[in-house]
Amino acid sequence: MTDASSAAMAKLVEVARDPRVYIEQWRSGHAGRPVLAILPMNFPRELAHAAGALPVIVQDDQQPITEGRALLAEFYCGYTRNLADQVATGRFDVYDGVFQADHCIQLIGSADIVRSLKPDTTVFLGMLNTSMNDPWAPRQVSAMMRRIRAEIEAFTGNPVELGTLRDSIGAYNRDRALIRRLLDERATGNAAFGPVELQDIITSSMVMDPVEHHALLTDVLLEPRRSERDDRVRVHLSGHLCHAPRRELLEVIEDSGAAVVDDDLYHGRRYVSTDVAETGDPVEALGEWYARRNVTIPCPTRVQQDVDWDGYLVDAVRVSAAEAVIHLVPKFCEPHMLYYPELRKRLDAAGIPQLQIETEHEGIPLESFRTRIETLVERARRRRPVHV
Amino acid sequence: MLETIEKPAEDKSNRLGITRVGGRLISEYWEDLFTARERGKKIVWYNGGALNPMFQAAGLAWCHGEAFAARLAAQRVEGPAQLAGAEYGYNAELCSYSRTHLGCSVLTLQGTEGDQTGVVGAHDQEVLAAKLPAPDFFVNNYAGCSTGQQWDGISYRVFGKKLPIFNISHPFLWGNRPDAGYLRGEEWEDASKFVAEQLRNLIEFLEQQTGRPFDHDALCESMTHIKRAAELRREGLALCKAKPAPATFWDWIASVAPINFLPGNQELVDYFAAVRDEISDRIDNGVSAVKDEKYRLYFDGIMNWNKLGFLSRKFAEHGVAVLAGRYIQNAFWQEPHLIDTSDPILGMAQHYLLCPTNHGAKTLEYLTLRDCEEYGLDGLVFHSTRTCRAFTGPQRLLAKAAQDKLGIPSIFFEGDVADASFYKDGILESRLVAMLEAIDVRRERGALPDGFSAIA
Ligand code: SF4
Ligand code: SF4
Numbered sequence: 001m002t003d004a005s006s007a008a009m010a011k012l013v014e015v016a017r018d019p020r021v022y023i024e025q026w027r028s029g030h031a032g033r034p035v036l037a038i039l040p041m042n043f044p045r046e047l048a049h050a051a052g053a054l055p056v057i058v059q060d061d062q063q064p065i066t067e068g069r070a071l072l073a074e075f076y077c078g079y080t081r082n083l084a085d086q087v088a089t090g091r092f093d094v095y096d097g098v099f100q101a102d103h104c105i106q107l108i109g110s111a112d113i114v115r116s117l118k119p120d121t122t123v124f125l126g127m128l129n130t131s132m133n134d135p136w137a138p139r140q141v142s143a144m145m146r147r148i149r150a151e152i153e154a155f156t157g158n159p160v161e162l163g164t165l166r167d168s169i170g171a172y173n174r175d176r177a178l179i180r181r182l183l184d185e186r187a188t189g190n191a192a193f194g195p196v197e198l199q200d201i202i203t204s205s206m207v208m209d210p211v212e213h214h215a216l217l218t219d220v221l222l223e224p225r226r227s228e229r230d231d232r233v234r235v236h237l238s239g240h241l242c243h244a245p246r247r248e249l250l251e252v253i254e255d256s257g258a259a260v261v262d263d264d265l266y267h268g269r270r271y272v273s274t275d276v277a278e279t280g281d282p283v284e285a286l287g288e289w290y291a292r293r294n295v296t297i298p299c300p301t302r303v304q305q306d307v308d309w310d311g312y313l314v315d316a317v318r319v320s321a322a323e324a325v326i327h328l329v330p331k332f333c334e335p336h337m338l339y340y341p342e343l344r345k346r347l348d349a350a351g352i353p354q355l356q357i358e359t360e361h362e363g364i365p366l367e368s369f370r371t372r373i374e375t376l377v378e379r380a381r382r383r384r385p386v387h388v
Numbered sequence: 389m390l391e392t393i394e395k396p397a398e399d400k401s402n403r404l405g406i407t408r409v410g411g412r413l414i415s416e417y418w419e420d421l422f423t424a425r426e427r428g429k430k431i432v433w434y435n436g437g438a439l440n441p442m443f444q445a446a447g448l449a450w451c452h453g454e455a456f457a458a459r460l461a462a463q464r465v466e467g468p469a470q471l472a473g474a475e476y477g478y479n480a481e482l483c484s485y486s487r488t489h490l491g492c493s494v495l496t497l498q499g500t501e502g503d504q505t506g507v508v509g510a511h512d513q514e515v516l517a518a519k520l521p522a523p524d525f526f527v528n529n530y531a532g533c534s535t536g537q538q539w540d541g542i543s544y545r546v547f548g549k550k551l552p553i554f555n556i557s558h559p560f561l562w563g564n565r566p567d568a569g570y571l572r573g574e575e576w577e578d579a580s581k582f583v584a585e586q587l588r589n590l591i592e593f594l595e596q597q598t599g600r601p602f603d604h605d606a607l608c609e610s611m612t613h614i615k616r617a618a619e620l621r622r623e624g625l626a627l628c629k630a631k632p633a634p635a636t637f638w639d640w641i642a643s644v645a646p647i648n649f650l651p652g653n654q655e656l657v658d659y660f661a662a663v664r665d666e667i668s669d670r671i672d673n674g675v676s677a678v679k680d681e682k683y684r685l686y687f688d689g690i691m692n693w694n695k696l697g698f699l700s701r702k703f704a705e706h707g708v709a710v711l712a713g714r715y716i717q718n719a720f721w722q723e724p725h726l727i728d729t730s731d732p733i734l735g736m737a738q739h740y741l742l743c744p745t746n747h748g749a750k751t752l753e754y755l756t757l758r759d760c761e762e763y764g765l766d767g768l769v770f771h772s773t774r775t776c777r778a779f780t781g782p783q784r785l786l787a788k789a790a791q792d793k794l795g796i797p798s799i800f801f802e803g804d805v806a807d808a809s810f811y812k813d814g815i816l817e818s819r820l821v822a823m824l825e826a827i828d829v830r831r832e833r834g835a836l837p838d839g840f841s842a843i844a
Pocket of ligand 2: 483484485534535537745775776777779805
């Protein structure tokens with residue numbers, strides 16, 4: 001690896017693991033420009049970027065939950081309890097405003113905690129239509145995108161010029177496309193990066209300015225890596241909406257004889273699944289992006305009768321030739337809990353071995369996971385054709 | 389760990405007699421539903437806001453998913469449905485209404501193999517004590533809670549994606565704008581119009597499903613009855629501000645089903661008139677709902693349906709009149725003045741939006757503190773409803789606001805809407821006793837703010 005590429009990778013890792021340092025650096029180089037906390041998973045960051053802000057997707061920061069316990073019930077998902085804790089302990093103070101466009105009730109609940117604890121901070125909720133099939137959905141979504149644009153303009157004091165918005169769209173598209181290339185390569189067998197490195201690459205792109213991220217990632221790729229092909233069992237990781245699975249868990253998966261070849265994680269393919277059209281009205285294009293994203297990788301938080309996460313999963317497994325699926329379900333994530341039996345049923349019907357792992361914000365039982373993953377690997381191995 | 393739940397020593401509760409009539413109406417409704425298909429009726433399964441007047445006007449039979457799950461839990465026969473749900477793969481931490489009802493779907497499908505009677509698996513009928521007919525189509529009307537909305541999307545899949553489904557999107561009343569507030573502001577107006585428009589689309593959908601033109605007059609008539617019933621209900625609720633209280637939260641819980649899904653007709657009006665009259669008579673005759681009422685509390689959380697009678701006795705045993713709650717004062721056609729009976733669609737849309745899980749914490753704080761003051765309450769009990777994140781999300785904020793702004797204490801206890809296993813009696817008992825002692829101490833010191841004077 002060249003000095004440039006390893007320094008670039010080190011920077012991405014640093015940003016992914018401690019976004020606050022990057023945020024402070026960015027702030028000192030961009031006096032007077034706001035840093036926005038963006039909550040997953042649907043907010044069009046391009047609008048905020050075009051207004052000169054740094055839109056940072058708030059990360060689960062892996063600190064133990066202390067004061068947050070007094071704000072949200074213990075049976076809220078780890079990500080939302082962590083958000084409440086970040087706010088209560090001042091770790092959220094790096095942000096100037098909070099913007100979200102979503103409809104998971106737990107996320108709305110945690111945003112309400114932010115609003116209550118920081119009454120002088122703007123905490124905006126853009127209600128993008130969740131029911132995607134309705135004839136009036138496109139109109140509703142496009143009205144909300146215009147509304148979000150107006151909110152961003154009012155908050156930043158900067159107009160979102162259409163030309164600038166197109167530039168921002170282009171910048172995010174380029175960054176997404178580059179990450180997608182890595183994911184595609186992995187699925188076709190050339191795993192240039194392990195799952196932890198890929199997660200760092202993706203997490204840092206959720207935090208950084210896209211132009212800067214793209215430049216660093218390009219540097220990283222100056223040194224092409226090729227993985228050694230081995231006979232580990234190829235697995236697809238599914239789920240983990242909103243926040244990243246623990247790095248230790250990804251390591252245990254790979255240590256247990258599995259190689260991750262694809263995923264539909266938010267800190268994975270889901271995040272980069274869809275580009276925004278660069279022609280036509282850019283605000284309309286953001287509305288279409290929202291709708292198309294749910295078709296590219298269906299999300300259990302949306303209501304859409306004619307697309308299925310389970311169907312997507314079986315197709316993805318065929319494309320990547322994954323031999324097994326590991327469902328990573330954050331404890332208490334209702335959209336995932338509701339959908340899980342459909343996933344299980346469909347994979348069973350397709351004869352694809354699977355394993356459900358329920359993750360927690362703290363204290364995940366890695367050793368018991370290891371045993372279960374090894375068993376899955378064994379099962380998958382036994383299904384391999386025997387060459388005589 | 390299993391806990392032994394002992395019965396309170398003496399039953400000091402004095403529940404309204406009229407709710408037995410409500411119970412009969414509810415039983416008749418379900419019996420009617422179980423035989424609806426035999427009578428040639430189409431059946432709709434729905435969730436969320438009370439769309440029943442629409443279905444009534446369309447000549448349908450309707451089954452409210454939460455109501456059926458609540459009924460099974462209240463009758464303590466939810467087990468087989470939850471087991472079927474668990475076997476199908478639903479995690480025990482998932483909303484117990486949804487997994488009970490989805491479990492019913494699974495049983496329904498198992499029981500209909502080869503025939504179309506649509507009866508929940510015949511072999512399970514005894515334990516289920518119910519015969520839920522399979523749906524002809526679904527309508528989802530869930531405001532506030534994304535789980536409620538997704539649940540029907542999953543029912544649709546469980547039934548093989550063959551049955552039609554109509555989903556209504558409800559904007560969460562978040563209150564971004566400076567003019568936002570309860571029943572006011574641009575957000576409220578816009579959301580009301582948007583939902584009303586979807587209800588008009590629902591009418592078209594119902595016409596397609598039934599093959600008949602929708603009977604708008606029948607809708608107006610049904611809403612006229614519902615409006616009147618809701619007015620009577622509010623009058624009765626207001627009478628409960630009297631000290632000592634003539635009726636309690638638990639009486640109103642017993643009247644949730646009638647206001648939430650029974651047909652809008654004269655019988656419904658008569659029922660709520662009788663509820664109001666019984667309360668009024670009690671005031672005239674000095675009859676109280678709790679023997680030796682000593683404390684007045686607020687109850688926040690969806691009802692723990694397995695424990696309705698038990699909790700009513702338990703609180704009464706401690707001299708507690710539970711009088712108000714988000715689930716009662718701020719739900720179920722609670723603003724009847726919004727209904728224009730000659731054109732009820734907008735007012736209906738507004739009520740659906742007013743679901744108490746569809747407001748930001750700011751509005752909930754306004755409503756909760758208002759009710760605490762109006763009913764002269766000494767404290768709040770939060771039912772930390774284990775699998776309902778929609779209701780529990782703002783509870784800590786509400787407790788803090790009551791403490792900071794009104795100086796009144798709260799306790800939390802764990803339980804669930806339809807899963808008895810989450811209820812911890814020891815926790816409720818010890819926390820309740822501690823709070824009541826604290827209230828006593830403050831009364832002795834005379835430290836309660838205005839409006840919270842001791843009830844001697
Ligand atoms: S979608 Fe799941 S992980 Fe995301 S906030 Fe909601 S419950 Fe939490
Ligand atoms: S989580 Fe609560 S509000 Fe949501 S569907 Fe279940 S019971 Fe209803």
